[in-house]
Amino acid sequence: MNAPDFSTPVAKRIAASFARQGMMKHLDATLVRVERGEVEIALPYGEKVTQQQGGFHGGAMGALADIAGGYAGLTVAPEGMEVVTVEYKINFLSGHQEGELRAVGKVVKGGKRIIVTTAEVFHLDAQGQKSMCAVMQQTLVPVPQTY
Numbered sequence: 001m002n003a004p005d006f007s008t009p010v011a012k013r014i015a016a017s018f019a020r021q022g023m024m025k026h027l028d029a030t031l032v033r034v035e036r037g038e039v040e041i042a043l044p045y046g047e048k049v050t051q052q053q054g055g056f057h058g059g060a061m062g063a064l065a066d067i068a069g070g071y072a073g074l075t076v077a078p079e080g081m082e083v084v085t086v087e088y089k090i091n092f093l094s095g096h097q098e099g100e101l102r103a104v105g106k107v108v109k110g111g112k113r114i115i116v117t118t119a120e121v122f123h124l125d126a127q128g129q130k131s132m133c134a135v136m137q138q139t140l141v142p143v144p145q146t147y
Contacts, residue, residue, distance in 0.1 A: 010036055010075050024067060037107040039071040044100045055095040061121050062090050065136040068105030069117035073140040076110035081142040088138035096123040096133055115140040
């Protein structure tokens, strides 16, 4: 598999911000793809992301969807701004063990005051079979960057 290309200005901006995400580092998540209005993040299976029965924890799925949607929103926010989540609603569709999760965040509507995104969370098993396990809708607010 080829390394992701984060050479465009928007991809560099997202990659730099993602590198500051303590939670994503802790969970071993990786940035997979960045395009204007769309971001994909991977989360490998491991004990940091499981619940008591050994499946991916809903909190880990929610965090992954929130971050993917948030970074999709950041791709359309003006330079010098960040985004914060005001709310999100997530539906969990199925549980999974092993493999990895992939969240694809997409901008539905980018505005000056609010940005609305969606994220689909998929499970990839060892054979590469893909199945949707969660879907989220999110509202973001642009805020001044403070770092």
